[in-house]
Amino acid sequence: MNKGLHRFALLVAGATFFLIIAGALVTSHDAGLATADWPLTEGRFLPKVEFLGISTGVNMVGNLFWEHGHRLVATSVGLLTIGLVLYLYRGEIRRWLVRVGLLARRDVPYRGEQRSWVRRLGMVALAGVIAQGLLGGLTVKLMLPLVVSAAHATLAQLFFCTTVSLAVFTSSSWINDRPLIEEQGSLPLRYLCVAAAAAIFLQLIIGATLRHSATWDKPLPADLLLTHIGGAITVMLLLGTAALMILRRHSSETFLTRPAKVALSLLGLQLLLGIAAYITRGASPNDPQPLNPMVGITVAHVACGALVFATTIVLMLRAFKVLRSSASSFEFAAAEHSRSLEYKL
Numbered sequence: 001m002n003k004g005l006h007r008f009a010l011l012v013a014g015a016t017f018f019l020i021i022a023g024a025l026v027t028s029h030d031a032g033l034a035t036a037d038w039p040l041t042e043g044r045f046l047p048k049v050e051f052l053g054i055s056t057g058v059n060m061v062g063n064l065f066w067e068h069g070h071r072l073v074a075t076s077v078g079l080l081t082i083g084l085v086l087y088l089y090r091g092e093i094r095r096w097l098v099r100v101g102l103l104a105r106r107d108v109p110y111r112g113e114q115r116s117w118v119r120r121l122g123m124v125a126l127a128g129v130i131a132q133g134l135l136g137g138l139t140v141k142l143m144l145p146l147v148v149s150a151a152h153a154t155l156a157q158l159f160f161c162t163t164v165s166l167a168v169f170t171s172s173s174w175i176n177d178r179p180l181i182e183e184q185g186s187l188p189l190r191y192l193c194v195a196a197a198a199a200i201f202l203q204l205i206i207g208a209t210l211r212h213s214a215t216w217d218k219p220l221p222a223d224l225l226l227t228h229i230g231g232a233i234t235v236m237l238l239l240g241t242a243a244l245m246i247l248r249r250h251s252s253e254t255f256l257t258r259p260a261k262v263a264l265s266l267l268g269l270q271l272l273l274g275i276a277a278y279i280t281r282g283a284s285p286n287d288p289q290p291l292n293p294m295v296g297i298t299v300a301h302v303a304c305g306a307l308v309f310a311t312t313i314v315l316m317l318r319a320f321k322v323l324r325s326s327a328s329s330f331e332f333a334a335a336e337h338s339r340s341l342e343y344k345l
Contacts (some may be wrong), residue, residue, distance in 0.1 A: 005087055005113060006170040012080045012125075013163040017306060019077050020156050022070040024302040028295040030215045031063035032149070038140040039133075041068045074133060081129045084166070088113040088122040118169050125166065128159040146212055153208035157201075157306055164310045168317055173255065180324045184249045189242060190323050193316035196238040200309045203231035207305065211298070216290045220281065232274060239267055239312060246319075255322060259315040266308045273301040 026032055035041045041058045047068070048057040058068050086093065091112025097103035113119050135152040142148060168174055183189065210224045243260040250256050280294040287294070 002113070002170065006167065006172075008084055008087055009163065009167040009170050012077070012084050013160070013167045013310075015073075015077050015080055016156075016160045016163050017303070019070075019073045020160060020306050021299060021303050022066075022073045023153065023156060024299040025295070026066045026070045027153075027211055028216070028298045029063060029066050029290050030217075031066040032139060032144050034063035034067040036140065038137045039071070041071065047072075071136075074136065078129050078133060081126055081163075084163075085122045085126050088119045092119075113170070115169075118166070121162065121166060121169070125159065125162045128155065128162055132156060132159055144212070146209065149212040150205065150208040153212065154205050157204050157309055160306055161310050161313045164313060165317065168314055174317075174321065178255065178322050181250060181253065181322050183323050183325050185245070187245070188323075188325070189245055189249070190316070190319045192238065192242040192245070193312065193319045196235070196242050197309070197312045197316050199231070199235050199238050200305075200312055203228070203235050204305060204309060206231050207302075211302075216281075216284045216287075216294065219285055225278075232271065235308075236267065236271065239263060239308070242315070243267075246315075253322070255318055256315070259311055259318060263308065263311045263315055266304060266311055270301070270304045270308050273297060273304055277301040 037043065039045075041064065044058045046057045048059045058064060060068055089112060091114070094103065094112070098105050113122075132152065132155050135148060135155060138148045139145070139152055206224065206228045210220060210228050213224055214220050243264045246256050246260040276297045280297050284290065284294045
């Protein structure tokens with residue numbers, strides 16, 4: 001295991017979560033069109049700095065603070081993602097430099113990522129952050145069209161879960177060999193976790209569409225709101241059932257019960273935040289401006305939704321790693337052992 005790579009993947013995932021919060025703050029403050037420029041803000045990039053009587057940079061006041069701050073965080077996440085991909089391909093880059101004669105050949109340990117599918121997932125993350133930046137630019141240039149804005153918010157959640165998956169795949173708990181566990185009962189937990197993750201993803205799309213369908217000073221569309229409530233009930237049933245079944249069937253397996261407990265806790269918190277967001281957002285059209293209670297609760301609702309999705313992805317991945325039907329347990333164990341030996345060699 002490369003501990004440095006795992007820690008860097010955790011850093012990228014944490015920065016991405018902060019970026020989701022920054023984007024939610026832009027939406028809740030209705031600051032998406034604080035400037036018509038993109039990628040610069042008023043022809044500048046860095047925040048305002050005064051030195052020797054000379055002032056330069058973006059004057060980050062009012063809604064410019066939220067919009068340009070979001071761009072600065074997004075740029076940082078993009079650079080971190082590039083760094084993560086370079087870290088994943090460190091061994092390949094070194095071998096190429098040796099091959100072309102730009103680096104001396106040395107017998108040093110391999111410090112990149114050996115598993116090609118993990119490296120390819122890193123490239124998927126890089127493509128995702130590039131696409132996310134372009135969608136962000138389109139939302140400004142096209143004056144916040146609903147489809148593009150909702151796609152921008154949805155892709156942010158997918159990118160976050162990609163970085164979380166990279167952190168999972170580079171962790172010692174994933175790389176170390178684990179005994180397979182035979183599925184119990186007639187309902188496979190692995191596929192129930194897939195259904196829960198798919199339902200959450202659809203719920204995130206509905207939620208993003210709902211948030212971007214009306215600004216703070218207008219009522220939310222009733223049809224979308226009812227659809228979102230129905231989605232919340234579906235997620236509660238699927239994820240709650242999956243987590244409770246894991247706690248009941250595999251109570252001694254902390255590899256599974258830990259994310260199940262976290263998912264249940266976050267699900268309960270998310271439902272409470274959803275109710276609070278409905279109350280504060282319903283009253284916001286009567287307010288003179290976006291007030292802090294509405295902004296704070298709606299942003300917390302978005303952030304908690306991202307954590308619920310990410311935790312469910314972790315639970316699903318772990319379930320597929322250790323849970324197997326009785327018919328395929330032996331065959332999968334042999335294949336997994338072979339891959340583990342290949343990785344160690």
